[in-house]
Amino acid sequence: xxxxxxxxxxxxxxxxxxxxxxxxxxxxxxxxxxxxxxxxxxxxxxxxxxxxxxxxxxxxxxxxxxxxxxxxxxxxxxxxxxxxxxxxxxxxxxxxxxxxxxxxxxxxxxxxxx
Amino acid sequence: xxxxxxxxxxxxxxxxxxxxxxxxxxxxxxxxxxxxxxxxxxxxxxxxxxxxxxxxxxxxxxxxxxxxxxxxxxxxxxxxxxxxxxxxxxxxxxxxxxxxxxxxxxxxxxxxxx
Numbered sequence: 545x546x547x548x549x550x551x552x553x554x555x556x557x558x559x560x561x562x563x564x565x566x567x568x569x570x571x572x573x574x575x576x577x578x579x580x581x582x583x584x585x586x587x588x589x590x591x592x593x594x595x596x597x598x599x600x601x602x603x604x605x606x607x608x609x610x611x612x613x614x615x616x617x618x619x620x621x622x623x624x625x626x627x628x629x630x631x632x633x634x635x636x637x638x639x640x641x642x643x644x645x646x647x648x649x650x651x652x653x654x655x656x657x658x
Numbered sequence: 659x660x661x662x663x664x665x666x667x668x669x670x671x672x673x674x675x676x677x678x679x680x681x682x683x684x685x686x687x688x689x690x691x692x693x694x695x696x697x698x699x700x701x702x703x704x705x706x707x708x709x710x711x712x713x714x715x716x717x718x719x720x721x722x723x724x725x726x727x728x729x730x731x732x733x734x735x736x737x738x739x740x741x742x743x744x745x746x747x748x749x750x751x752x753x754x755x756x757x758x759x760x761x762x763x764x765x766x767x768x769x770x771x772x
Contacts, residue, residue, distance in 0.1 A: 586762055586763060586765050587748070592759065602759075634701055636702075645752075646690075646692055646704050647760060649701035651700055652699075652700070
């Protein structure tokens with residue numbers, strides 16, 4: 545089975561801190577995604593990557609950056625956390641080539657910025 | 659571009675009663691269709707998918723969805739719900755044979771009443 549793991553289930557950070565969210569997948573998937581999930585808004589795509597060192601902006605990239613140095617790992621970085629970034633963050637991966645294929649999700653990181 | 663609409667944000671239903679969660683999509687090309695489920699405090703899991711072939715697809719836990727091309731719908735149904743079905747359900751669409759991302763609906767929260 546595909547396994548996608550995220551470094552923390554719950555995280556509390558202060559405004560202005562730099563925050564790293566880590567995601568690792570064990571199925572050699574090319575594509576990886578970061579979403580945030582907020583009540584009533586569903587999933588919104590922040591960034592995605594279709595290969596090592598490649599990244600593309602999603603629908604809401606402002607205030608975030610990403611890093612993909614190895615195929616299995618995709619990191620989301622909040623350069624200076626703000627209270628409006630309090631949310632559930634979900635990482636996902638999908639197999640080769642097409643971005644259209646089904647995605648496999650991690651358990652999520654609930655981030656609170658105070 | 660594709661879009662997906664889940665018509666109900668919340669659906670309350672009594673245990674052992676039938677349920678239908680509605681999903682409509684818009685696309686200028688043929689699509690793949692998915693239903694994902696998110697149990698409390700977990701990530702999303704794929705429930706079922708339509709790629710091609712039979713328009714009726716089933717999951718292992720008794721859910722089914724029918725692809726209706728003329729009505730551009732992919733409603734999710736279960737004849738008798740259980741308390742363990744309490745979750746949020748997301749419909750998703752992606753274009754067939756194109757390098758484009760999956761688009762998720764805003765989700766429908768299913769409340770099972772005792």
